[in-house]
Amino acid sequence: MSKEKRKVPIVDGLFTWPSDEPRLIGSRCPVCGSVQFPKSNVCNNPDCDHSKEPEQILLSPEGTLYSYTIHRYDLRPPFDYHKAPYAIGAVELPEGIIVVGRLTTTDEEKLKIGMKVRLKVGELYSDGENAYLTYFFEPVEEVRK
């Protein structure tokens, strides 16, 4: 019987884990309200007086697909665990930022700019010990093309 692998985020600090409803971890400036992803120790608004440090926030799990592409070339090591084809999207969140991330489907028939997508955490690849996790955006509406 195979032992269940430990689920580990590919990089710490990008999304909440472990979690039943994972969210992206961003930050908001208490002075000017500017939102960032990933979270940062300073605000990135050029008009902010930077008098306070940004606070950590959890970003909205739902957004709108701004654009996307299906990557059809394999990457070389050490990133060859990104196996083609895989889909990448840019997603506009209600906070006013556009975040790039993996999409759950490479089926172009199921993708359309402007559609609603929802955050999900899933496996990117695994080795002998661990399953490495990243965040994905999953379409939550049917496409009528």
Add this chain to the structure above:
Amino acid sequence: MTESAIVSAAITEWTASGEPTPSLMDRLASVAVEALRRAKLRPRDVDAVIATTTALPFDNPSFITISAQHFAHRLASKIGSHGMKCINVCGACASTAIAFATADAMIKSGYIKTALVVGADNSPRGFYYQAPSVLDADLATGYPHKVVGITNPSYWAMWARRRAYEMGKPVEDIKELMALVKVIHSEYGARNPYARYRKVFTVEEVLKSPVVCDPLHLYMISATSSGAGAIVVADMERAKKLTDKPVKIAASAIGGPLSNEPAPRLVHFATAGGGRAVRPFTEWRRVIEEAYKQAGITAEDIDIMEVHDTNCFNTINWIDQAMGWEREETDKLIRKGEIRHNGRLPVNLSGGTASFGEAVQCQALMMIHELFLQLRGEAGERQATKKLRVGLCTAYGAYGSYGAIIVEKAW
């Protein structure tokens, strides 16, 4: 303020990258000396060497510095230095434009009279990985590749698809337009002895090449190359003594990242928060607008352009941004072939990065060199047939690095 001009320019042939060719420093030195020879100058006449650093890969992670970060100093020692000022510039793919603008500003301010702007690169092959150093992990830009598998072409592909969407067109429309851009650029690469690729493509061939990330096919994306170049810049008074055809630097603008830029930028996880500019590529347009202002001209004055086409979408986008017109006008310009040498607005008669491949950090030297030849009527088979007075060069790099240079006949 003093006026400035290009006195001479020299580049090597662009060749395959990623191979240990003759030392970059040797290539850099020979092309630098060639540019000086053409200007009838000796190293003693040069007040400053401004070099770009390179995208050479690290050989060993324990090296705490790379020699390429000190190209200017090493070159000065190699060609003979009387204590010339040495500056090393790094600004991703737009490095040369920034080096050029630095030289120009130093001359225009009166600090120096003559500068040698140089660059050489032997770029890594394949997709560029933005891996953080073991000693420095920046969450915002160090990990998109690892976490998302996003490559530079992925961003370009998403921009291209978005443009088609915003224009209410199917994605096939921009795909075909990008193929046509490649075809036209290749016609001029075939006529350029400095270009790495001399094959003339057909639209069908481009569309049959493998899809990298749709709508971008392999032949729509620039390869990476090895190359070197040098340009001598002087104050106008001196330039006029050195050449009867000085090419005036009417503007040299440096652009940086804009926090309210709406298009996702290489190589970040996300755009910045806060108020967003209404139109995407505001940070591209801004550097051109600044150059127009410096030169006291408008888009209508531009006779010829060399734009930084790391992929065929960028040619289209640079025309959009430089002309500031409805995007439909750019499509018409390209479809009617008006960007050819005998067209209304010739673009990339060098053959572009499409034909050169990109020697990443010295690419704009190739473009400025082409405008220098075109304005002087020395571009041979590639020579634009219309009368030329003003040329625009745009440079594009990751992390929001841009340059816009306007050159003008001064005779």
